[in-house]
Amino acid sequence: MTPDPVTYRGKTYKVKMYFYHQYAGSGSVLRIFDEGSSRSGKTFDTADFLYDICQASSVPLKIYAYRGTLQDCKEKTLDDFRKKLQLRNVYDPDCMRGENILPEYRIKDSIIRFRGLDKMDVKEGHDCDIVYFNEMLDGISKAQFNNITMRCTRMVIADWNPKYTEHWAFEMEGQPDTIFTHTTYKDNPFCPEGVRRTIEGYEPTPENIAAGTADEWRWKVYGLGVRAAQDGLVYPNIDWVDEFPDDLEYTAYGIDFGFTNDPTAIVHVGVRGRDLFLHERFYSPVDNPDTLYEVVSSIIGSDGYAIADSADKYAKNPEGMVRSLQMRGLNVIKAKKFQDSITIGISYMKNFRIHCVKTKNMLNEANTYVWDMVNGITINKPVDKNNHLWDASRYVVMTVFRNHIAS
DSSP, X not given: OOXXXXXXXXXXXXXXXXXXXXXXXXXXXXXXXXXXXXXXXXXXXXXXXXXXXXXXXXXXXXXXXXESSHHHIIIIIHHHHHHHHHHTTOOOGGGEEOTTSSOEEEXXXXXXXXXXXXXXXXXXXXXXXXXXXXXXXXXXXXXXXXXXXXXXXXXXXXXXXXXXXXXXXXXXXXXXXXEEEEEOGGGOTTOOHHHHHHHHTTSOOHHHHHHTOOOHHHIIIIIIOOOXXXXXXXXXXXXXXXXXXXXXXXXXXXXXXXXXXXXXXXXXXXXXXXXXXXXXXXXXXXXXXXXHHHHHHHHHTTTOEEEEOSOOOBTTBTTOHHHHHHHTTOXXXXXXXXXXXXXXXXXXXXXXEEEEEOOHHHHHHHTTOBEEEETXXXXXXXXXXXXXXXHHHHHHHHXXXXXXXXX
């Protein structure tokens, strides 16, 4: 028998409510991360929880709900929040403000603001009681997470489908005041039967394989709710090493600029025969030319040289970052870009056996930089995100090592 949606409270709701009361007045910030399959009830549980604590609170609560983009936050996060309140017959349209611009929903004296991180500077954050990151693996950087949560006084909530094997969010598992939950579609009694059949069709059983619906990655992520490497990786074959060799034939540095939300990435690139070695040396936004000089000069030194992103203009430095570095005496040149230079550069990279020094950011980008898809079909164009270290490396290979490939 299907439970009553008005009174039903799911698995992760109960975890949140229990620990929320346990931590009340402790002075510590509680973090609960809901990891699980598609349609496991994670988002609806959070909507229930936020509504109930606002209703019960004797003081006004200030809550921010974030997603990677404002459009997704309005069309998905806010839409799920509204659907859940409507199922409970408690949604009041008069409590909604700014729905088409910057949505806010009021519950008694408390307020929940729905925001997109694409509209925020990486250094921004708001004083608040609770922060909720919906689908945190999608377009939310560690820098954004840290700058937002350091202004939060009570509780941080996040959820996601575990579609990667490596991500900075996973590093928080086991830390103090941090709880990871796990759910699947089987934990959600309201999962529509048609959706349930679709999810179970991914399981690589003989029947599903014969029917052409089996998909091991989708079954692991969206059925079992376990971490799995993504399909369509641009660089699927990487050898992970502990250190950058000191006996390479040629070396140079690559720089991909990031000013606010995106990081500036600096990579040490070297070759030995057909072996290409990459070592992340820096990964953080830099919007000031003086700071950038200090960073780059400390890495490449007076004798090294770097190939940098040609898209180096920034409002605070309109003459360009490369020119600023050159004027300060560093040997930095711009990478040449042309039609199809990205895909051609990727093909050059893949002429080598790629060895990467194992770092957190390199692991994350290796597991998230994928080919784009249109109507379920992979096209010869990568998705333009999670590629900062790869772009920096590609600039070097295309500019410095391309003749080495042909030899």
